[in-house]
Structures are given as C-alpha cells and as structure tokens.
Amino acid sequence: MLYKTPTYYEFKVERDDERCIRCQVCVRQCSYNSTFYNAEEDRIFNIDANCVGCHRCDTYCPTDCITIKRVGENFKENANWNSWAIRNINKQANTGGILLTGMGSDRPHRIYWDHIVVDASQVTNPSIDPLREPMELKTYLGRKPDSIEIETLTRPHPNPLPKGEGVRGKGRGSEGITLKTKLAPQIELNIPIMFSAMSYGAINFNVCEALAMAAEKMGTYYNTGEGGLHKNLYKYGKNTIVQVASGRFGVHLDYLGVSAAVEIKIGQGAKPGIGGHLPGEKVTEEVSKTRMIPVGSDALSPAPHHDIYSIEDLRQLIYALKEATNYEKPVSVKIAAVHNAAAIASGIVRAGADIVALDGIRGSTGAAPVMIRDSVGIPTELALAQVDQRLRDEGIRNWASIVVAGGIRNSADVVKAIALGADAVYIATSALVAIGCTVCQKCYLGKCAWGITTNDPYLARRQNPELAAEKLVNLLTAWSREIKEMLGGMGLNAIESLRGNRERLRGMGLSDRELKILGLKHAGEGM
C-alpha cells in the first residue's frame, strides 16, 4: 500500500552551523539515533523523527549550538483535536498497538497540592528558628499500640548513662522507667521521605546503588520494586524495603531476610488494575539472574496476585510474610488510589498491614498504557485525606502508618501531605530528576540517554553511583531544611505535631465538595 498514516514527529533539532565545532559529542550522547555525522560534508545532521526531546545533546554541547523545538503546534488550532489526540490516533493506525508511555501522567489533572496553603505563626504563638533550635523530623513507620504500659524500675537501669550525661535527646526517656508494652516492629526514618519502588530492570544497577547509598546516608529507605535485589546491594539491606508483587520476581528468604521491611504491591498509581510488563529488551544477563527468567524474555507481573482475591486472602499473604520474617519486620501494602480507597485501606489495616502505601493518579512508572495512566485512579491527595479520616473514624489509625506517593515534587508537597494525614512520602520522579531525568517519558524503550532507565552498559555508565547518590543526598538535605523552616514557621518543633493536623492547612480555589473530601477549610476561614 502506498498510503501510510503519517506519524508526525514531536521535535525538531536545530543546529547553529556557525557555532558547531563538529566535536560530535551530540552524536555520541544521543541514544535514539537521532543525530549523525556526515564526514563527506563535515556536517552533523538530525533525523527529527527519532528525537524524544530528552535534551541530552544540547546539555552536553560545548558551544550551545543546539536548540530543540517542539513541533505540532502548527496543526490547525483546536482545543479538542490537539496534537496529542492526533498523534495518538496516528500511532495506533500504524501499529494496532496499545499506546505505551513512561513516567507520571502529563495531563492537566488538578494538582491539589497547588490549591492548598500552609499556616504560620504570628504574634499569638512564637515561630521557631530551626537553625538554632532543635527540630525533629524523625518518623517511625509501623503499627502503634492502642495503649502503652510503663514500668517503673526499682532496680538500676540496665544501661545507665555515663555520669554527667543528660537524658534529653538520647531517645531513651527518663532513668528508672521502661516501656512494658511490646511494640510491633517499626522502621526508623530520619526524614519522612523514602525512595519509591523502582525495580532493578526498570532502572539499572548504578541507579539502584545510588538510591541505596543515598538512603543509607540520609537514614531513610529505598524500595526494590519488583525486580529482586542484586547480591551486591545486600549490604544496604537495613535501608531497603523489598517488594513482593504478583510476579514474585526475586523473592526468596535472603531477599526477605536482609530487608528492613517488606511491601506487598497490589497496585501502582500509574496503572491501577493492570500488571507490570518489563519488556524483553531490558532483561539482560544480570537482570535475568535477579528475576530468574530467561534473558530477553518478557517479565510479566500478573494483574492480580492470584493468591489474593479478597481481604482475607491479603491477610494470608501478609501473615505468610510475617511468618517468613519471624514477625521482625513491618509489612506494607501498596495500592493505587481508586474510588473506594478508604474502605480498601481499612480492610488492609484490619488484614494486618503495618503500613499502607497510597499511590495516586499522577504516580510514575517505567511503562504503562497511556489511557490507563492518564484516566484510571484518583489524585493521591484526595485518597490520602479519605483514608486518614476513615481510619480515624474507625479508631484504627494507629494500627498502621500511611505513606503517600504519586506526584510529590517538592518539600511543600511533603509538608502538605503530612498535615493531610501521611506519616511519610515516597518520591521517585523527583529522585530521578535530581540525577538528570528530563521526564521525556521514553523509559519503556530502555535507551535512556541519561543512563537511568536503561540496562545498556554503555548508557548505564553515564550514572556514577557515588555522584548520583550525592545529588540525591543534596535533594533530601535541601528538602529537610525547607521542611524544618516551614515547621518552625508554624511554631512546631516536631513533624509529629503536624501529622494529620489539617487545621494548619487551607484550601484555595476549591469547591465545597473538594474541601469536604480534603477535610479542609477555605483560605480566609479562621480557626
């Protein structure tokens, strides 16, 4: 057939020929075969159709001669049939395939964080300067007891403090008093921010190691996702949350044993209700080893766990994992935020989960169908507010910690999430952006020019674990400084005092219904 439905390309690469010194850095950096050098003409050319707009070439161009322009705006202006809609149809007319994409939704869903403002102290209570006064961000995740019993020791404390050393700040309470209640296992976070699940396979070993190193340095956790754990990362076990998902990739006793906590993945915000699918291109020798599948074969995670068709079945897996880990580690259950999230979360908590993780519609992924990513699920803010409220109403909020994921972009989002009821947040896209990701959404191709979502050794070398870890540590350090400033501004000296404290938030430009769901007053309303 002569006629082929056109695929209109998205980007045009313009090169200032006078500035270009033919160093060919751009040719070497481009992993999408968009740039090539023609020796005969001594010129660099571009195949615009291959450009994904990741900006690797212009970032590395020493003479700044490259400009990447978006094209498609020259379609006849139409709010309904815009270039997004037209391109999607063209792609499908050409292939008959499900539209695939990477990262979180790029559709203009309402970002509730941007419609929430935070309180500060004026006159009636003093604000605190975190640079000169103690400020506590420490967070414990896990089931908290309904009540505690304290025992007064008549005998001397088993580990008395050295003479002259005070008790304050040692985290052990007064001398002569101990906690009688046996606490459920907890994980301790120095900052209420963890790295969300990204599997070895979706991201390469160097990036996994960078996340692990940064988590260790900052006293927090990273999450293996469903990719198993490479042997060389076992040493970061005490900062590792290991995931058990429907494909059960890489799940065995050592994996569970070295971890700090175990997470059962039921769903993911970017693709609620569907399974995972690591394309065969990404299953290299090393990835196949941790996943236990043949090289080059697709790694399929079924849509449901086939041993979980009910809350009772979920309980069975939670306790199977607790039995396997001798009740020493908290078990988390991660779900995508969906319409009935509050009731589901209540079931999860009653099933014995120590942590509930909620991932909203803006949550990210290495690969998901466009239609599902952009249209299935609800914003994490609304789910969080509802889940927190439901668990409070039922008197079981202390039975589990809540972790939210799905579009946390900065420290203000973290503060708002915690005031809305979260114990901690998961970040993933923010972490990848910190190490170079430009959110071009092509992760599923496995050719990431920034060396992140690729297992090609040539490209993966672009991420040096030490340097990447440093960026991640910088990011978390900056955010924790900002969180402390905001807490201080509210006159609070511990993140614990902000947790679920919605009185310190106000909505902006939201309808009554939205405010009701979020449990917030509108800006302008006093206490």
Added chain:
Amino acid sequence: MQIDAKGCHYRTLNQQIKDAVKRGEKHIELLNVNGQRYIGDGVSGDAEITINGVPGNDLGAFMSGPTIIVNSFSQDGVANTMNDGKIVIKGHAGDVLGYGMRGGKLFVKGDVGYRVGIHMKEYEDKIPVIIAGGKAGDFFGEYMAGGVLILLNLNNEKPERAAGSYLATGMHGGVIYIRGEIDKYQLGEGVEIVELKEADNMVLNKLISEFCKDLNIDTKSVFNKPFKKLIPSSKRPYGKLYAY
C-alpha cells in the same frame, strides 16, 4: 521428635517447628494438624517434616530446603514462592499450588485445583518441578516462566481431559508434560503442543521414577500412555502488543 498440633494456633506451632529446626532436629512429626497455616513457611535447612492431618493454606511458602510429607490432603497455596526443598502430598491438593515457585519439588498424588504452577520460574540449575498424579483445574501453568509441570491423569476411568481450559495461558518459559489427550480448545494463547524428544523422555523418566518411589506408585502404570509436551511459542507473547 513429635509435636502435637491439637488446638494449637499456627503461630505457636510454627514457632515450635522453627525452634526444632534451629536445634538441629532432622525428623519432625506433626500430629493432629487441623488447618494450621504456613507450616514450613520460611524454614531453611534439610529437616524432614511429616504431617498427620490436613495442613492449612500456604504450606511450605518461601521454604528453602526442608522436605515436607503430608499423609493426607492439603489446602490452597502449597509451595507458594518456594525456593528449594520438597513437598510430597499423599492426597489431593487445592488451588494456586507453587505460585511463583523458584526451585524444589512438589509431588501431589491426587488431583490439584485451579491455577496450579502459576508463574513458576527457573534460572540455570534452579528448576522447580510440580508433578500431580490426578487431574488439574483451569489455568494450569498460567504465566509459566520456567520449570517443569507434569500432569499424570492417573486413575481417571472416564475419558475425561487431564486439565481444564486456559491451559498454560500466557506461558513464556518452562515446559509442561501431560499424560493423555488434550484438545486444542483447552490451550491458552501462545502455547504449542510438540513431539517429545529423547531428552524429554530422560527428564520424564528421572522425575516420574522419583515421584512413583515417593508415593508408592507402579512406574509402569504411568508410562502406559503417551505424553504430550507443551511449550510457549514465544518468549515474548506480548511483544507486539504496544505502539511505541
């Protein structure tokens, strides 16, 4: 040593088993087991655990090494994500057996339920094996990524099919051997029936002799009917599903 499981909560029972294994007990016999879950869950080593009574769900989940012998029937989720070891069941067993199994062997003398051997995997010399002596329900070997599944369809007087429908649907690795007939309509997508080769007969001989020895079955009675071999037609059944 013996442990009486009568009226015992699974947590207490399993703690006793774990303690016994830790002490170095090699033979543990459980009496009066009545639906206690997670027996052998997360236990490693080379102990042999004999179960009298019917164990509950998730028998031998995440287990890595021990041998479990069940003298009667078993429930659902046996050998869930099991890593190594052996489970021998002298009666029937329930649904979702060997989910995500990574290694070791599961022998069931009788029939098995739905979704047996779902997403079994293999890597190099770690090849999980499930053999069921009777019939199986639907979705046998679903998503199978590796390992060996054998269905013997013994003691089946009626000309019934050995397995249900959606057989090996989504299979992308491993191999299934079925004794007796399979109809095309039973197969899931992306699966092929192929002729057995000499290497297959060697594998079958070795595994089935072990199965028959463990369960007191006459090996000859198994080989009196031909086997069918099922393999995935592609390592990437869903490779062409997407528009990039």
